[in-house]
Amino acid sequence: MTxxxxxxxxxxxxxxxxALTHPTAAGRGIGRWVTTLVRSLHLVGEEPVVLADRAAGxxxxxxxxxxxxxxxxxxxxxxxxxAEASTEAPxxxxxxxxxxPVALDPIPVTVTEAGLPxxxxxxxxxxxxxxxxxxxxxxxxxxxxxxxxxARTVDLMLAISGFxxxxxxxxxxxxxxxxxxIGSAVEPAFHVDTRVxxxxxxxxxxxxxxxxxxxxxxxxxxWVQVPAEVRSRxxxxxxxxxxxxxxxxxxHEVVHLxxxxxxxxxxxxxxxxxxxxxxxxxxxxxxSTEEGFGLPVVEAAACGCPVICxxxxxxxxxxxxxxxxxxxxxxxxxxxxIESALLDEDHRSRLEASARRIAETWTPQALGSRVxxxxxxxxxxxxxxxxxxxxxRVAVGAETxxxxxEIADGLGEPVHALFVAGDDLAARGSGxxxxxxxxxxxxxxxxxxxxxxxxxxxxxxxxDDESMTxxxxxxxxxxx
Amino acid sequence: MRVLRALLRRLTGGDLREIRSEIRELRVAxxxxxxxxxxxxxxxxxxxxxxxxxxIGLAERxxxxxxxxLASVRVIDRQLRRLGLEADGDDT
Numbered sequence: 375m376t377x378x379x380x381x382x383x384x385x386x387x388x389x390x391x392x393a394l395t396h397p398t399a400a401g402r403g404i405g406r407w408v409t410t411l412v413r414s415l416h417l418v419g420e421e422p423v424v425l426a427d428r429a430a431g432x433x434x435x436x437x438x439x440x441x442x443x444x445x446x447x448x449x450x451x452x453x454x455x456x457a458e459a460s461t462e463a464p465x466x467x468x469x470x471x472x473x474x475p476v477a478l479d480p481i482p483v484t485v486t487e488a489g490l491p492x493x494x495x496x497x498x499x500x501x502x503x504x505x506x507x508x509x510x511x512x513x514x515x516x517x518x519x520x521x522x523x524x525a526r527t528v529d530l531m532l533a534i535s536g537f538x539x540x541x542x543x544x545x546x547x548x549x550x551x552x553x554x555x556i557g558s559a560v561e562p563a564f565h566v567d568t569r570v571x572x573x574x575x576x577x578x579x580x581x582x583x584x585x586x587x588x589x590x591x592x593x594x595x596x597w598v599q600v601p602a603e604v605r606s607r608x609x610x611x612x613x614x615x616x617x618x619x620x621x622x623x624x625x626h627e628v629v630h631l632x633x634x635x636x637x638x639x640x641x642x643x644x645x646x647x648x649x650x651x652x653x654x655x656x657x658x659x660x661x662s663t664e665e666g667f668g669l670p671v672v673e674a675a676a677c678g679c680p681v682i683c684x685x686x687x688x689x690x691x692x693x694x695x696x697x698x699x700x701x702x703x704x705x706x707x708x709x710x711x712i713e714s715a716l717l718d719e720d721h722r723s724r725l726e727a728s729a730r731r732i733a734e735t736w737t738p739q740a741l742g743s744r745v746x747x748x749x750x751x752x753x754x755x756x757x758x759x760x761x762x763x764x765x766x767r768v769a770v771g772a773e774t775x776x777x778x779x780e781i782a783d784g785l786g787e788p789v790h791a792l793f794v795a796g797d798d799l800a801a802r803g804s805g806x807x808x809x810x811x812x813x814x815x816x817x818x819x820x821x822x823x824x825x826x827x828x829x830x831x832x833x834x835x836x837x838d839d840e841s842m843t844x845x846x847x848x849x850x851x852x853x854x
Numbered sequence: 855m856r857v858l859r860a861l862l863r864r865l866t867g868g869d870l871r872e873i874r875s876e877i878r879e880l881r882v883a884x885x886x887x888x889x890x891x892x893x894x895x896x897x898x899x900x901x902x903x904x905x906x907x908x909x910i911g912l913a914e915r916x917x918x919x920x921x922x923x924l925a926s927v928r929v930i931d932r933q934l935r936r937l938g939l940e941a942d943g944d945d946t
Contacts, residue, residue: 478925486932489939513918520922524929527936762939791889814893822896 384757385459387415387749388490390469390480391424392447394438395431399473404497407534408469409438410559411495414742416441423464425451425482428825449764449829452484456761463761465749467532468494471525474501480524484826487764491756493530493749496553498538498666500587502545507586522546529756532556532748534667535688554748558667559741560733563645566678567653575607576656578712579679581648581670584616589661589684589702591627596661598631599709604716605636611651615642652677657715660684663702668692675732680725682711692736695728697721767827769793771816772834773843781832790828793818795842819846862940870941877938884934888927895920 393399393408415422416439425447426432435444445451455464470480471494481492501508502518509515525531525546531553533539539553582588590612597610610633612624621639628637643651652658658674660683668689674681683689684702693699700711714721768785771793772778782789793816819831833850837843862870898917 478921479928481932483928483931486935489936513915513922516919516922517925520925520929524925524932527929527932759939814889815896817900818892818896821899822892 383420384462384750384754385464386443386455387420387422387745388455388464388466389415389422389424390447390467390482391435391444392427392431393469393473395427395434396470396473399470404469404473406561407495407497407558410561410738411467411469411741411745412439412442413561414559414738415745416742417739418742418746420742420746423451423455446825447482447484448826449484449767452482452488452490452826453763456488456490456763459761461760462757463488463490463759465757466490466492468492468528471495471521471528472497472499479824479826481528482826483824484764488761489759490761491529492527493532493753494525494528496531496533496538496542496666498534498664499542499545500664500666503541503664526551530554530748530753532745534558535665536691537688538666552753554744554752556744556748557736557741558669558672559736559738560669560672560676562738564649564652564673564676566676570650570653572656572678573654574656575604575716576654577609577611577651578657578659578716579611579613579651579655579674580659580661581674582612582614582662584614584620587663588614589663590614590624592702592705593659593661593708594624594627594631594633594637596705596708596712597637598633599705600713604713605633608636608656608716610637611655612637612639613641613643613648613651614639648673649677652679655679657682657712659708659712660689661700661702661708662689663687665689665692672732672736675729678726678729678733680715680722680729681732682715682725693728693732694735695724695731698725698728766829767791768830768832769823769828770832770834771819771843771846773816773837773841775813777834777836781834785832816843816846820849874938874941877934877941881931881934881938884927884931888924888931891920891924891927895924 389408389412391408391412393405396405399405412422412424421443424435424442424444426435426444428446432444432446435442466485468481473480485492502522505515509518526548528551531539531542531548531551533542533553533555534557536555539555542548543553580590580593582590597605621641624639628634628639652674658670658679658681660668660671660681662668662684664687666688668683671681671683671689671692682698682700683693685696685699686702689699701707715725766787767790768787769791770778770782770785770789772781773795775792775794778792778794782792791814793814796815796817819833831850833847834843837847839848865873895917898913898920901913
């Protein structure tokens with residue numbers, strides 16, 4: 375903590391760390407945010423437990439943060455954590471509630487069984503705010519409605535900005551669920567390197583994306599309005615990992631506008647390259663019309679780069695200085711802001727001071743302190759009821775139901791589900807086409823059965839290696 | 855849930871026993887639906903993998919719906935479990 379009386383530590387805060395190895399969130403966005411959160415908690419003296427996606431997820435966490443207490447998200451881990459927390463239930467921080475596409479179990483069933491208080495991280499509700507753009511597909515709309523219903527079952531929301539808190543309450547109809555603005559933080563890799571000389575005139579770096587709200591086409595048109603003598607000695611570097619179609623469209627626009635010589639469509643770049651760009655750039659521009667937080671503003675500031683950004687959404691709070699903002703819908707406003715930031719030395723000094731203030735505001739220590747304050751002080755009463763040990767659940771898989779039952783009878787402990795091969799299931803279908811409800815296909819292991827659904831899965835060792843049971847057995851051995 | 859918590863405090867022991875029993879029955883029903891929808895989802899995935907290319911788009915759409923149904927069941931399950939915890943936690 376940065377000040378005030380020391381906070382009494384209770385049970386460790388549990389963080390859902392599966393995003394780090396998630397196929398779409400890993401390494402960017404939510405995956406990166408969760409890493410920052412865990413690092414932030416360490417910095418303020420907490421020892422959070424990260425629940426990762428199986429053994430591979432634990433390995434990835436250890437590689438990313440060697441000192442982290444990472445465990446697989448399974449029933450045994452939750453049971454151990456419940457046993458360790460004797461009088462006070464530990465918080466579970468759900469980090470995947472707003473993931474796209476919707477994860478099947480953003481709040482794992484074991485967490486609910488244990489009765490753990492859940493604090494969900496609220497990044498943004500941009501799809502819900504613009505359904506015609508993001509939720510045109512009926513299936514996507516239905517999933518979004520479901521996400522809202524699930525959001526209404528959490529105990530606390532941790533929003534990454536005041537704007538995100540405000541819009542989430544409205545869009546998700548959160549009623550009386552408390553929402554705390556915890557903000558966000560920049561990773562320490564983004565820093566000022568005094569050995570690097572900031573080129574003037576130099577690069578004007580823009581971080582964007584193909585999404586319409588990132589506002590890149592309008593910024594290109596604003597760049598045309600910057601006087602030619604200013605443009606001719608500089609380069610507008612657009613950093614945005616976009617699909618080929620978008621790249622071609624932007625390239626066409628650049629040629630059509632006659633600014634090909636002063637624009638570089640750099641595509642996506644690695645983090646080290648981005649840091650290098652920001653450490654050398656003359657200016658960074660962030661024209662996005664709506665953000666949940668707006669990390670690129672803070673990343674540029676942390677690299678000592680003067681930054682200007684759009685007015686509105688979370689950027690008002692993140693920037694905290696109207697002088698560094700422009701109207702993202704007004705090309706002339708954007709052009710004037712760019713020109714002034716490049717040529718007006720007094721204004722530029724103030725932008726540099728604002729960048730230093732932003733970098734000092736959105737630090738991992740501050741993020742960690744706000745999370746601890748929310749969970750350990752303001753809402754500690756939600757942990758008052760002791761957690762419950764999730765019951766032990768066992769499943770058996772075999773080629774036939776008879777064989778599965780035979781194995782189950784010999785186990786010496788209650789068996790909760792039997793999984794059998796498809797042929798045997800089909801043979802057991804009743805006249806109306808329905809199946810015996812206690813039987814499920816053994817092929818579900820490895821992709822449809824959640825990692826925390828069973829403590830122990832016994833797959834028939836006698837089943838042929840090439841049978842469905844044998845294949846699932848090999849898969850289980852390989853992913854253990 | 856806060857409203858429910860307040861309501862539960864006003865109920866008698868007999869009422870609570872009945873509510874707990876209802877919740878248990880609902881959870882059995884939800885568990886059964888969960889199994890059926892999981893199976894449907896699994897079979898649709900397998901069908902999408904084995905099917906000719908033209909049917910993959912349709913199967914993918916149906917699979918998305920099955921996943922939504924599955925997630926719906928899980929939301930109901932979470933709501934019921936929380937309700938159960940509230941009812942069990944009341945000592946009246």
